Amino acid sequence: MTSNRIAYTGFVAFVSVLLTLVVVNMVQRSPDSQPADEDGDKGGNGETVYRLDQVAEHDSASSCWKVIDGVVYDLTGYLPSHPTEEETFTRWCGKEATSAWQDKGNGRPHSPRAAARLESYRIGVIEGG
Ligand code: HEM
Structure with missing residues (x-):
């Protein structure tokens, strides 16, 4: 039971890190998504x-x-x-x-x-x- 919980917590942490990396990557790659001046x-x-x-x-x-x-x-x-x-x-x-x-x-x-x-x-x- 305890090991299940540890595995689950680890999994959630892993997914969170992965999602953060994906989001950071998207933001960095799309300067064009910001409105250009004039x-x-x-x-x-x-x-x-x-x-x-x-x-x-x-x-x-x-x-x-x-x-x-x-x-x-x-x-x-x-x-x-x-x-x-x-x-x-x-x-x-x-x-x-x-x-x-x-x-x-x-x-x-x-x-x-x-x-x-x-x-x-x-x-x-x-x-x-
Ligand atoms: C593009 C159109 C421009 C024209 C036709 C023009 C013309 C002139 C004229 C007739 C003078 C005074 C006479 C002389 O020093 O021989 C002068 C001086 C001066 N102009 Fe312009 N200018 C222009 C753009 C600029 C820009 C864009 C800047 C700076 C952002 C600038 C900065 C200065 C400065 C600092 C002086 C004092 C003399 C020197 O440091 O060369 N001018 N300009």
């Missing part, structure tokens, strides 16, 4: 992949996304800090802005300090980019 799809490396038409919806000072070198940045929060008149910065919101970033519209590249700033606004990559 309709973006999760790419292979876990970064959100956006299409240009999704970026194009964020074309104003109230929501300003730009694509630079295939990377998507949400620069809404940076806008007030940019050291030019607002329009210089906002005219590129919602757009592919690599060339504007590279030459500032005046032929001069941004500084390494500016490039470091940029990285903190990264939200994903562009589809096929």
